Amino acid sequence: MSALLSVEGVAAGYGKITALHGVDLQIHAGEIVTLIGANGAGKSTLMMTICGSPQARSGRVVYDGRDITRQPTHLTMRQGIAQSPEGRRIFQRMTVLENLRLGASVVSPEYFDADLARMYDLFPRLKERESQRGGTLSGGEQQMLAIARALMGRPKLLLLDEPSLGLAPLIVRHIFEVIRELNQREGLTVFLVEQNAFHALKLAHRAYVMVNGRITMSGTGQDLLNNDDVRAAYLEGGRRETAGA
């Protein structure tokens, strides 16, 4: 099976800083793939490099058979990739509805009403807040909005950068539930970056571990959950062991 997204030997960075060193990663259609790693490992950079901002310095990004390495961001986003980025980046001075409309910029307007209804179905909170300005939403509401805004673009591949950051466990569960549902019911392909490694590995079909801009490990979600190194570095078990020692 050929990959929907294939990252091949990608290096990228900012000015003199090199954040990614020859990263290889594949995502197949219909998969949930997660990437875990410590702060500053380069996870967000990889996600943004896939979208062309910053562009890769070497290596290739191939999506759906097309080389998109040097393609301007807005064109990549018109080919079925959507991202809910780190920090959510909600348009603060625009209403929830306008944020969602912007999410649908790449989609023919005829779908808008049905898609909007679907988002309000997934996240009823957003419907209540429809005409509230983005900047005044709570953190959890902003996260729901960021995901819904990305989904309004009808992506084939959804990139989620730390959707659980700063959220109460109940909301995290809701969001992960939504991701699983979209994946199972509609075959949405998801690439998920998470600090919350335990939940992410349980949700994902496959997973990668990134350390200092390099992929150091990969396998099924279950494999990594059972891996001692992963447990020690990223999971609760590791911490308990050290604490008990």
Next chain:
Amino acid sequence: MEYFIQQLINGLTLGSIYGLIAIGYTMVYGIIGMINFAHGDVFMIGSFIALTAFLLLTSLFGPAFLPVVLVLVLIITMLFCVAWGWSIEKIAYRPLRGSFRLAPLITAIGISIVLQNFVQISQGARVKPLPPQIQGGVTLMEGATGVVQLSWMHMIIIATTVVLMTGFSLLISRTSLGRAQRACEQDRKMAALLGIDVDRTISLTFVMGAALAAVAGFMFLLRYGVIDFYIGFLAGIKAFTAAVLGGIGSLPGAMLGGLLIGLIETFWSGYFPIEYKDVATFSILVVLLIFLPSGLLGKPEVEKV
């Protein structure tokens, strides 16, 4: 009393012209955080294109077709100014995007000087007159202290401004282009992540500002009848002041600021020594900004992070 009302009408007319120019400053500032110092000169170029086109077309059609000629002149002026605005952004600002903040400001001043000198050399330094084309009007009141005249020219300028402003507000608040512009104002990177062509959106912002400056240049020519290569500088500074006064980045603010500056200037000229009108205008600006640093309708900083 009559004198007062007459000055009010004159002030609103002048203010409309400033307001139309001010929108170009405020929109460009809003979207790329830069003051386009060449914008006043696009207005100046507009008035010269209008004059040239007008003389050409009246010699072709004769004076009988005045309304047709006026509409054609307006269209030609807008087309040329739009081309100017678009090229200026492309040549002088876009390559510098992402470099240090002052760089585009310096090229803006450079472009402004280039445009002024270009017109000065090609058109001469002396003022160019155009005899009044649209005369007459209605007398609103007659009293002991004088008459109040609402000329056709007043009406045309005010009506055009109202129509343009209404259309423009709708464009910004309702259309996908307007939404894209506001998105780019707030977060260009996110806008690109949603498939919005940021470069194109910025280009279109310059184009819109230039189109409005073209209208202002044309109306300025018709109303005041004298233009020279330097009018863009003063009108530009005042329109910029208007944009700051109204709250830079705010469209209604730009219009309001324009009207206020027009009124202050006209009333000062009407009641006090006219030589000091610009001093008065800018002094009031200084005082207002001390008490209202973000302008009258300036956007409050983000309420919640």
